[in-house]
Amino acid sequence: MSASAAPESHRDRRPLFPMIALASVVVLLVAGVSMAAFNERLYAMQKVREATVQADILAATVAAPLAFDDEQAAQDYVEALAANPEIAAVGVYDERGARVASYQRVGETLPSRAAPGRPVFQGGRLAVTMPVVQEGDGLALGLVHLRVVVEPVGRRLGRYAGVGLLILMASVVLAVLGVGQAQLGRANAELRKRALDLADSNRQLQEQMAERAKAEEALRQSQKMEAIGRLTGGVAHDFNNLLMVASSGLDLLDRTEDPEKRERLKTGIRQAMERGAGLTSQLLAFSRRSALKPQVVDLAARVEGLRMLLDRSLREDIAVDLNLPEGLWPVEIDVNEFELAVLNIAVNARDAMPNGGLITIAASNEHGEEGSPVPGDFVCLTIKDTGEGMTEEVAARVFEPFFTTKGVGRGTGLGLSQVYGFARSSHGHVEAESRPGQGTTVSIHLPRSHKPLSAVEPTPGPRRAAGRAKGRVLMVEDDDAVASMVSQMLAQLGYRASRASTADAALKVLEADQKFDLVFSDMVMPGDMDGRALAREIRRLYPHLPVLLTTGYSEAAAQAAGDGLRLLMKPYRIDALAAAVKAARNEAGTSAASA
Helix, strand or coil: CHHHHHHHHHHHHCCHHHHHHHHHHHHHHHHHHHHHHHHHHHHHHHHHHHHHHHHHHHHHHCHHHHHCCCHHHHHHHHHHHHHCCCEEEEEEEECCCEEEEEEECCCCCCCCECCCCCCEEECCEEEEEEEEECCCCCCEEEEEEEEEECCCHHHHHHHHHHHHHHHHHHHHCHHHHHHHHHHHHHHHHHHHHHHHHHHHHHHHHHHHHHHHHHHHHHHHHHHHHHHHHHHHHHHHHHHHHHHHHHHHHHHHHHHCCCHHHHHHHHHHHHHHHHHHHHHHHHHHHHCCCCCCCEEEECHHHHHHHCHHHHHHHCCCCEEEEEECCCCCCCEEEEHHHHHHHHHHHHHHHHHCCCCCEEEEEEEEEECCCCCCCCCCCEEEEEEEECCCCCCHHHHHCCCCCCCCCCCCCCCCCCHHHHHHHHHHHCCCEEEEEECCCCCEEEEEEEEECCCCCCCCCCCCCCCCCCCCCCEEEEEECCCHHHHHHHHHHHHHCCEEEEEECCHHHHHHHHHHCCCCCEEEEECCCCCCCCHHHHHHHHHHHCCCCCEEEEECCHHHHHHHHHCCCCEEECCCCHHHHHHHHHHHHHHHHHHHHHC
């Protein structure tokens, strides 16, 4: 019974094999389709992740060029991606959505404008659009649009069909099924390994790009801070000289009885003094430490009021022609920054005309036209010179911060950058046109204001006169305007002043004539020897000759204090000058008596 039952049981199990095979086929087909769908989804997610990482890296890289409107730098970063064969097209767009840099392979196109959106698969390509934001404050600077090549669907389906063929063969021959399953397992493991390797490579690339971006940003920040450190002293020295001219001029004005001279100097010197004080506020605004103060003003009246200041800032061989018609619209601007912008342009024009020339300042109303890049009504102020002009390369960089073609000590590179910042902060724009040998024209477009004109601040009253003294003073000052004013102040105090423009020249004067009661020297001067070194040399050669130093530069003042030198800070009044001269002479007399 048991012997016959075994074959029967075996025969009963035979029909189960086709069912098991069919079930295996169904299970394997379902598993194969599911695996193909999973792999397809995994592939799509991987491609999106890769493209998003690359777009994020590009966005971080072009943030600085977009912040400074450096289209060439953005184009260089974009073209660097050409080495990647999977990149089909790249576009960089500014905050308005306009394209500023691009790269595309043959047959590829980019939209002229872009807007943020989700990654899109279309026509064998994956398109990713990412925002570009400024690190720290999250300010939106623009967009990057990245299009990468996606493996064709037919090729992927062919791969999946091969896997399905193995599954069908395995369902017919169970033995082959085991082999096929093993091969499929190894293939999936290899795919996962490749995916992990690719993800690791992308992560390493992202880390390297992030480290490089941080290093470049640190270098850029270091260079910027170094440049600001070097330039701040010179800028402070310059505007303190301007304050020196204005302050001393007011003192001299109060001491003259000539009505014609008083009327000629009063307005101009007062404006120069206000301009010098306004420079401090402008520098703080430039460093974002103080707010701008917009006022609704008559542009023609403001420019007319600058004539005296322009005449004092330019040489005698340079003429200024004003063409300011009646009926100009009011504009809302920061007056100090506007005056500084006009002065910066005029000084650049002066330096471009070493043999003299003409500066023409004109203004006109501009009605906005539909379809124009900058719609609305504007007042256009143009400043044109007859100077040497600029090449296209120089003109393209003329508004960059710290960019200058002048020699060391002659230009900070902040002049036209301040003009650009003033125009932008006033919701306007500025442009420069120039050709070598044909001069330069700078046009500032300021939006029309419909508000009433702001009230004009009253002019301060006269100053009190200082007392008089007697003696001879050797004045060491390289700035002609400061030297002229200080000479007149010393004359008002009863001193006869002789001037030397450098420390070396002063030593030569003393070598020929030692009958001076005081040496009054600026600290910051051109040449190998500054005022501090001059004072030490005079102490060594002429120990009984008093020395009084002056400066508007805080670091130089600290150095003088460290050496125990008597110092008068710029700007100073004539009373302060009289007291400082008297104290220096008394101190020297006391030292000589005790010796």
